[in-house]
Amino acid sequence: MLRDFSLQSLFMGLLTAFVGFASSFAVVLHGLTGVGATEAQAASGLMALSISMGVCAIVLSIATRLPVSIAWSTPGAALLASSGIVVGGFNAAVGGFLVCAVLIVMAGLWKPLGRMVAAIPAALANAMLAGVLIGLCFAPVKAIAFNPFFGLPIVLAFIVVGSINRLFAVPAALAAFVLVLVFGVDIPADALAKLSGTLLPQAELVSPVFNIAGLVSIALPLFIVTMASQNIPGIAVLQVNGFEPRPGPLFAVTGVFSLLSAPFGGHAVNLAAITAAMCAGSDAHPDPARRYWSAIVAGVTYVVFGLLAATVTAFVSLAPPILIQAVAGLALIAAFAGSSMAAFKEPDTREAAAVTFLVTASGVSFAGISGAFWGLLAGGLMLGLARLTRRLKG
Template sequence: MSGSFSVPALAAGLLAAFVGFASSFAVVVSGLTAVGATQAEAASGLMALSIAMGVCGIYLSLKTKLPISVAWSTPGAALLATSGPAAGGFTAAVGAFLVTGVLIVVAGLWKPLGRWVAAIPAPLASAMLAGVLLGLCLAPVRAVAETPALALPIIVAWAAVGKFRRLYAVPAAVLVAMGLIAATTHVAPEAMGPLWPQPVLVVPTFSFGAVIGIALPLFIVTMASQNIPGMAVLNVNGYRPSPGPLFTTTGLFSIAGAPFGAHAVNLAAITAALCAGPDAHPDPRRRYWAAVVAGAGYIVFGLLAGAATAFISASPPILIEAVAGLALLGAFGGALMGAVAEPREREAAVITFLVTASGLTFLGISGAFWGLLAGGGMHALTQWRSKP
C-alpha cells in the first residue's frame, strides 16, 4: 500500500537518530557549557533540542508526507564552543538563541531576508564556518599529546571503522571513548547529578554583544550550513517542498526550545540523506516514515540527556573535545574547500577564516562576526577594484 509503514523505513530512521545524536551530542554540550550553562542547564538544553527536533521532524513529515529530517545546528554548537562565555552569562546566550529563532522564522516568512542570507558570498560563509571549526578539529591532536593512551584508541577506532563505512566512524569513536572513560575515570555518584533530565527554565536577557556576537553568526551558520544544504538533499532525492514554511516551522520550534537552553533546530543535512534516499524505501512515497521514526528516536534520546551530560561532565574535557573534533572533520574539510575554491574570493575568504579562527573578542562580540565583517570589507574592495 502506497505511503504505509515499512521495515526499511524503520531501520533507516533508527540509524539516522543514532548517528545524529551520537555523532554530535558532545559538541552540543561543549557549546552550551562554553557560553555559561551549568551541567543541569546543559542537560536541559540537550533534552530540549532532542525533543524539539524530534517533534518538529514528525510534524513536518506527517504533514507533507515527505521525509523532512530535522536536526540541531551542529556548526552552531561549534560556534558556541569557540565563542567563550557570553557577556551577561547564560541568560544572555538564551536571549541570543531566541533572537536566532526569530530570524529563522522571519527568513521563512519574508523572502528578502532569505535572499540576503543567500547573497552572502559562499566562500565567506564557508571561511567563517571553517574558522569556527578549526579549534575543535585540532582537539584530537592535543588529546594525543596530553593522553596518548586514551586518545589513540579513539582515533584508531574512528579511522578503522571509517575505512569501511564513514557513517559509522564517529559513533564507533564515541563508544570507544565511553568504554575508556568508564574504565579509567572514577567519579562519586553524588558528583554526577541527576541522570534523568530536568527542564531548567532560563529567563532570557538581551545584550548587544550577545545578539551581534552569537545570534547573528548562529543564524548565518545555521542557514548556510544546515537549512540550505538540507533543502539541497531533499531536491537531489526528488522532493521539492517550499522552503519558506519549513524554515518558519524550525524557527518556531527553536523559539520554543530556547528558554530551556536549546540553541537552534533546523533541517538536517547529513542524516537527511539516510531518510530521503533509496535505503529508506525503494518507493519515494513511503520514505517519510523514516523521518518519523528518526523523530521518535530523537525524543527517546532526549530523555537520556541527563545521563549523557553527566557522563561528559565527569570525563576528561580533552577527550570529549577530541571526539567532537573527529565529528566535525568532514564539515571542516568541506568548508575549507568551499572557502578557497574561487581564486577571486580567496583573499577575502582567508581573511574571514583567520579573523574568525583567532578567537578575537572585541566589544563583547565574538570573532565569527568580526571575521565575516573583515572578509566582507575585503570582498567589497575587491569588487570595487575590479569595476572598469
C-alpha cells in the same frame, strides 16, 4: 499512513537518529558549556533540542508526506564553543538563541530576508564556518598529548572504522570514549552515586538577557551559519532525491521549534543535511512516497534520546573535558574539510575568504563581540574593496 509504514523505514529511521545523536551531541554539550551553561543547563539544552527536533520532524513529515529530517545546528554549536562567554553570561546567550529563532522564522515567512541570507557570498560563509571549526578540530591531537592512553584509542577507533564505513566513524570514537572512561578513568564513588540519581530529565528554565554582545556574537553568526550550513543544504538534499519541498514554511517551522527550545537552553534546530540523505534516499524505501516514515521514526527516537539527556551529560562529565572535546573534534573534521574547500575554491574570493578565516580562527574578540562577526565583516569589506577596484580599473 499505516499502510505506508515498512520495516525498511523503521530501520533507517532508527539508524538516522542514532548516527545524528551519537555523532554530534558532544559538540552541542561543548558549545553550550562554552557560552557559560552549567552542567544542568547543558543537559536541559540537550534535552530541549532532542525533543524539539524530534517533534518537529514528526509534525513536518506527517503534514507534508515528505522525509523531512530535523537536526540541531552542529555548526552553530561549534560556533558557540569558539565564541566564549559573552557579556551577560549564559542568559545573554539564551537571548541570542531567541533572536536567532525569530530571524529563522522571518527568513521563512519574509522573502526579502531569505534573499539577503542567500546573497551572503558562499566563500565568506564557508570561511567563517571553517574558522569556527578549526579550533575544535585540534582537540583530538591535544587529547593524545594530554594522555596517549586516553586519546589514542578514541582517534584510532575513528580512523579504523572510518576506513571501513564513514557513517560509523564517530559512533566508534564515542564507543572508544566510553570504554576509556569505564576502564581507564578513576571515577570517585560519589560521582557514580550522582550519576545514578540523574536518570530523569531536568528542564532548566533560563531567563534571557538581550544585549548587543548576545545579538552580534551569538544571534547573527548563529543565524547565518544555521541557514547557510544546514537549512539551505537540507532543502538541496530533498530536491536531489526527487522531492519538491516549499522552503519557506519548512524554515519557519524549524524557527518556531527553536523558539520553544531556546528558553530551556537549546540553541537552534534546523533541517538536517547529512542525515537527511539517509531518510530521503532509496535505502529508506524504494517507493519515494513511503520514505516519510523514516523521518517520523527518527523523530520519535530523538524524543527518547532527549529524555535520557541528563544521564548522558552526567556520564560525559565524569571524563576529562579534553576527551569529549576530542570526540567533538573528530565529528567536525568532515565539515571543516568541506567548508575549507568551498571557501578557497574561487580565485576571485580567495583573499577575502582567507581574511574571514584568519580573523574568525584567531578567537580574538573586540568590544565583547566574538571573532566570527569580525571575520565576516573583515572579509566582506575586503571583497567589496576588491570588486570596487576591479570596476574602477575596468
